[in-house]
Amino acid sequence: MPRILSVLCSLAFVAAGVLAREPDRVEAAPSFDCKRASSIAEKEICGLPELEGLDRDIAASFTQALAVLSAADADALRGDQRAWLKTRDDCGGLIHGDPPIYADVFACLREKMTARAAKLRAIVAAKQFSK
Numbered sequence: 001m002p003r004i005l006s007v008l009c010s011l012a013f014v015a016a017g018v019l020a021r022e023p024d025r026v027e028a029a030p031s032f033d034c035k036r037a038s039s040i041a042e043k044e045i046c047g048l049p050e051l052e053g054l055d056r057d058i059a060a061s062f063t064q065a066l067a068v069l070s071a072a073d074a075d076a077l078r079g080d081q082r083a084w085l086k087t088r089d090d091c092g093g094l095i096h097g098d099p100p101i102y103a104d105v106f107a108c109l110r111e112k113m114t115a116r117a118a119k120l121r122a123i124v125a126a127k128q129f130s131k
Contacts, residue, residue, distance in 0.1 A: 029052060030045050030056060031059030039092055040105065041105070051109055054117055057117045069127065074129075091109045
């Protein structure tokens with residue numbers, strides 16, 4: 001009986017270790033290389049699974065939109081995306097306090113990225129880009 005109890009305890013420790021292990025982050029990565037993240041916004045995206053997911057959604061919808069748009073609309077969308085990235089990166093300027101507080105940055109990024117994902121999905125559905 002003591003041997004069985006010892007084996008069961010060992011199995012319980014192994015199971016606890018497996019369950020407590022952080023899930024693989026390969027799937028949770030954003031659309032860009034976090035090692036090259038330079039802006040505060042990019043670094044925040046790399047550190048928060050919710051924002052990583054939004055970033056992947058934006059990248060996928062942007063790619064889909066480019067595939068269904070006319071050449072002129074695709075060019076206009078590329079310019080719009082560059083402008084939006086600057087707006088997104090402006091969220092990094094909302095850090096305040098000492099020590100720094102990033103809550104406003106997160107809220108800004110969530111708002112901007114959620115809106116962008118919805119806009120890109122609408123463009124894909126309409127197969128047309130208009131500002």
